[in-house]
Amino acid sequence: MALFLKRFCSQFKNLQLNTSNTLLRNIQAISLIPSIQNYSNTPTPFEVVDTEEDNKAKNQILNKVNSLVADKTHGRLFAVVHVTGKQFKITDGDVIVIEGYWPPDVGDKITLDKVLMAGSADFTLIGRPIVEKGLVRVQATVIEKTLSHTKTHFRKKRRKQYMRINFYRVPQTYLRINEISFQDEINNPKEVRGLETAIFS
Numbered sequence: 001m002a003l004f005l006k007r008f009c010s011q012f013k014n015l016q017l018n019t020s021n022t023l024l025r026n027i028q029a030i031s032l033i034p035s036i037q038n039y040s041n042t043p044t045p046f047e048v049v050d051t052e053e054d055n056k057a058k059n060q061i062l063n064k065v066n067s068l069v070a071d072k073t074h075g076r077l078f079a080v081v082h083v084t085g086k087q088f089k090i091t092d093g094d095v096i097v098i099e100g101y102w103p104p105d106v107g108d109k110i111t112l113d114k115v116l117m118a119g120s121a122d123f124t125l126i127g128r129p130i131v132e133k134g135l136v137r138v139q140a141t142v143i144e145k146t147l148s149h150t151k152t153h154f155r156k157k158r159r160k161q162y163m164r165i166n167f168y169r170v171p172q173t174y175l176r177i178n179e180i181s182f183q184d185e186i187n188n189p190k191e192v193r194g195l196e197t198a199i200f201s
Contacts, residue, residue, distance in 0.1 A: 062186060065122075066186055066188075069182045069185070070185075074120040074121075074123070075122070076121075077092070077118065077120050077181070078118070079091075079118040079119075079138055079180050080116045081115055081116065082116055090180070092177060092180055093177065094176070095174055095176050095177075096174075096175050096177070097172055097175075098173040099172055100170065101171055104173065105145070106143065106144060107142065108141070108142045109141050110140055111138060112138040113133065115130060115131045115136045115138060116129065118131055118135075118180070125186065134183055134184060135184055136180065136181070136182060137183050138177065139178040140176060142173060142174070143176045144173075145171070145172070145174075146172050146174070147170065147172065148169050148170040150167050150169055151168055152166070154166075
């Protein structure tokens with residue numbers, strides 16, 4: 001027992017010496033940090049943004065995009081639309097598959113209103129979260145309604161003699177994108193009409 005106590009006491013003294021050395025090193029490092037920060041924290045000159053120049057730059061960009069839209073020289077357009085909880089990147093002539101029940105029938109022509117992004121090779125409009133309504137028009141046609149290939153749902157519990165296998169098929173709707181087009185000038189919304197007959201509760 002006495003031998004054990006001697007060994008324990010000697011190890012404890014070594015531990016105290018090691019911890020005191022590390023504490024001294026940490027204190028020295030902490031005392032050095034403020035002196036280093038004083039040299040590095042020299043004040044930097046701030047920049048005042050000229051609002052007139054900023055507005056001129058914005059107007060130039062908007063005018064350029066509006067001229068591309070008006071002349072229809074923007075090339076092939078693309079859009080990101082939100083349909084039945086999913087997002088699809090589309091262009092003219094694409095066919096997208098919508099899984100799950102969806103009411104439109106074959107031959108129905110629909111417009112996709114929730115446009116998250118639209119643009120071409122020269123510019124891109126990003127919605128917050130959707131692009132302004134009435135600015136981009138996406139027309140589509142339902143071309144087919146069918147069922148998916150047979151899928152399996154397999155369940156098993158180990159050592160419980162429990163095993164189930166089910167087969168199922170998901171309804172699918174094939175949608176062809178007919179046209180993506182701009183209907184109005186960018187950043188120039190139409191006047192809101194019909195508010196005189198609206199009822200706000």
